[in-house]
Amino acid sequence: EAQVTQNPRYLITVTGKKLTVTCSQNMNHEYMSWYRQDPGLGLRQIYYSMNVEVTDKGDVPEGYKVSRKEKRNFPLILESPSPNQTSLYFCASSLGQGFFEQYFGPGTRLTVT
Amino acid sequence: KNEVEQSPQNLTAQEGEFITINCSYSVGISALHWLQQHPGGGIVSLFMLSSGKKKHGRLIATINIQEKHSSLHITASHPRDSAVYICAVYIQGAQKLVFGQGTRLTINP
Numbered sequence: 001e002a003q004v005t006q007n008p009r010y011l012i013t014v015t016g017k018k019l020t021v022t023c024s025q026n027m028n029h030e031y032m033s034w035y036r037q038d039p040g041l042g043l044r045q046i047y048y049s050m051n052v053e054v055t056d057k058g059d060v061p062e063g064y065k066v067s068r069k070e071k072r073n074f075p076l077i078l079e080s081p082s083p084n085q086t087s088l089y090f091c092a093s094s095l096g097q098g099f100f101e102q103y104f105g106p107g108t109r110l111t112v113t
Numbered sequence: 114k115n116e117v118e119q120s121p122q123n124l125t126a127q128e129g130e131f132i133t134i135n136c137s138y139s140v141g142i143s144a145l146h147w148l149q150q151h152p153g154g155g156i157v158s159l160f161m162l163s164s165g166k167k168k169h170g171r172l173i174a175t176i177n178i179q180e181k182h183s184s185l186h187i188t189a190s191h192p193r194d195s196a197v198y199i200c201a202v203y204i205q206g207a208q209k210l211v212f213g214q215g216t217r218l219t220i221n222p
Contacts, residue, residue: 033210042199042212043201059209090156097208098144099143099161102148104148104155104156104157
C-alpha cells in the first residue's frame with residue numbers, strides 16, 4: 001500500500017530536549033516536505049527536499065533541521081524545542097512539484113512544555 | 114493579505130444540500146489542489162486542477178484561471194462529508210504549495 005508514515009504520532013516533551021520526527025514513504029517519490037499546522041494559520045511549509053541530499057528552507061524553518069540521506073526518509077529534527085513549536089506536523093511526498101498528487105502522512109501532534 | 118483565501122470559513126448544512134466552497138488566489142499558479150482533512154487529522158488529496166473542471170463521484174472541482182478562482186462542489190451532501198476542505202496553490206517558480214486556511218464543513222443528518 002502506498003503510504004507516508006510518521007513517528008511518533010503524539011509526543012509531549014520539555015523545552016530544550018532534542019527530538020526527531022521520522023518520515024518515510026514507499027512510493028519512490030523525489031519531492032518531500034514538512035509542514036506545520038496551527039489554528040488560524042493553516043499549513044505552512046518548514047523545509048522541503050527535491051531529492052537525496054537536496055534540501056531547502058520553506059516559510060518557517062527557524063528552529064528546525066532536516067536531512068535527506070535516502071530517498072525514502074526525510075526526518076525533521078528539533079535540536080532545542082521551544083513551546084512555540086507546539087503544533088501538528090505533517091510530512092508529505094509527491095513525484096515532483098506542482099501538478100503531482102500530494103501524499104500526506106498521518107500527522108504528529110507535538111507539545112513542548 | 115493571504116495569497117490564498119477560502120470562503121466560507123465555516124459551513125453547516127443539512128444532509129442532501131448542495132455545497133459550494135470557494136477559493137481565490139492572488140498569484141500566478143501552475144496547479145491548484147483541493148484537500149480534505151478528516152476529523153481525525155489525516156489529509157487526503159481530492160483534486161488537482163490546472164484548468165477546467167473535474168468530477169469524482171459527488172465532488173466537482175472547477176477553476177477559472179483568468180479570474181484566479183476555484184470552487185469545490187458537493188452534491189447530495191452526507192454527514193460523512195463533514196471535514197475541513199483545504200485549497201492549495203502551486204506558485205509558479207516558487208517550488209512550494211501555499212495553503213488556504215480551510216473551510217470547516219458540517220453536514221447534519
